[in-house]
Amino acid sequence: MSLWVDKIDPIELRSNATEDEKQAVIRAVYKQVLGNIHVMESQRLTSAESFLKNGEISVRQFVNIVAKSDLYFSLFFESSSPYGFIELNFKHILGRAPQDQAEISEHVRICNEQGYEAEIDSYTNSDEYIQNFGENIVPYPQGTSTVVGMKNVTFNRTFALERGYATSDRNKPSRLTLDLAANMGTKITEPVSVSGPYSNTIKRFEISVTKTGIGPVVKRSATTYTVSYEQLTSKINSIQKTGGKILKITEVA
Structure with a gap:
């Protein structure tokens, strides 16, 4: 509702x-x-x-x-x-x-x-x-x-x-990149004001991906990338352009 x-x-x-x-x-x-x-x-x-x-x-x-x-x-x-x-x-x-x-x-x-x-x-x-x-x-x-x-x-x-x-x-980052790319539900949470050493600029995320290999036999390999929050959108775009399928995105310490 x-x-x-x-x-x-x-x-x-x-x-x-x-x-x-x-x-x-x-x-x-x-x-x-x-x-x-x-x-x-x-x-x-x-x-x-x-x-x-x-x-x-x-x-x-x-x-x-x-x-x-x-x-x-x-x-x-x-x-x-x-x-x-x-x-x-x-x-x-x-x-x-x-x-x-x-x-x-x-x-x-x-x-x-x-x-x-x-x-x-x-x-x-x-x-x-x-x-x-x-x-x-x-x-x-x-x-x-x-x-x-x-x-x-x-x-x-x-x-x-x-x-x-x-x-x-003005100048607001995407709020839904994670949820949409990983097909996750969006949770309603209380807004939190974060600054200093724990701001979004140093948050890191693991992206679990499967890729189709090239060769006589089609194989899919699993790969995990770890990126900062600032690199997240560009990495998702890169994965999708090269045919990768995002399985999961999780925040890591």
Whole structure:
């Protein structure tokens, strides 16, 4: 079941909206899509805002424009790992976490083969987006009510992504790399503030992997890698690119 207590009232742009209501919709889109960062006046997409207020584009189209902006690109594409970027796209545009490794892999493929804009379009043009938000509802976290077809574990993963919503998503590492790569459930735990010699920078993880050998007889060999937290995402990407299958990821002292 969902662990959210507070219900979110969707923000919708109505045909008879006042100027103040239109501005509230614009602020809500910036907050949701840009991960709660403070948007300076010079960073606002004034032309797109005018199109939205004049009824020339829908909220869905405005969301698409914001997610394709130079600001979004620099905040979340240039400064994130491929996994982290896609994880945030799910959060910002669909209001949920990725359900499994297959979803991540599909969006990595779209981004690599078709490009950045196609990756953004794959969310805003999806049936899921249209069913949940339509043309004029601002995306919001999909944990306040039951969503048809959503796996139970996705509620926990979405909760993990939404925790700390008062802070921005700028420069945040991926929170779900371990769980998704190893197909593990995401546990809801109390947030812990860790600093000093026990911070994430020196945490180490063992990755148990099987690989297919090359030769006349197909054989699978078991291998274990030990990496730091900072190396974890790149090592997982490397294993998957070379055809390895991750069996288990465990934290080691």
